[in-house]
Amino acid sequence: MSEIDLAPPGHLARPRRTPAKAWEEMVRGNERFVRGEPQHPRQDVERREALVGKQTPDAALFGCSDSRLAAEIIFDKGIGDLFVVRNAGQIISESVIGSLEYAVSVLDVPLIVVLGHDQCGAVLAAIESQGAEAPTLPPHIGLLISKIIPAVRRVGRSAGMLDVGLIDSQDVGREHLRDTITELLETSELISDAVAAGTLAVVGANYRLLEGQAVPDVILGMS
Known part of the structure; x- marks a missing residue:
């Protein structure tokens, strides 16, 4: 199927945001959220009705499913602003x-944000799975965290650690974020x-649960 066949009904072209501009807007929205001054933009009835026949998101966000990582809230975005995969x-x-x-x-987004976070359950499970007496995980969970285990082993080796209880989950999370990209x-x-x-x-970016801040760690393709 060609790209034009995949286009959503009513999809309309618009002036393209640059990658730098799209990220700048994400940063500003996150700063409002951190300050506790969100604007909750583009969440009214008119916005909902305007998007029935089209979507033109500013960015795509791929993040963890953790209930504390609600992307539109963290970046103070509205309906139709983000194409979210979690x-x-x-x-x-x-x-x-x-x-x-x-x-x-198809949607012509100029930016993909990959969002990890501290205290990630999947990262913690991957670390714990490497312990000598780790219980057997359900098969699908085991398959899921298998892609995080290389980061666990790199962090453990670089720190000279044998006790998984001493491995820093934030270090593993950062390594896994880079592996993901x-x-x-x-x-x-x-x-x-592209x-x-x-x-x-x-x-x-790594999201800090306490502060509410998304801290960039890897930036590629920004001019």
């Missing part, structure tokens, strides 16, 4: 790649080509 531990899969490629090639670019030629062409940026 799963536990922000694990790359075929459905994730397909969804993000749709956002880039690397896998995204290696798996999707469409996305890596970054190389300067039409798309990818930002990896």
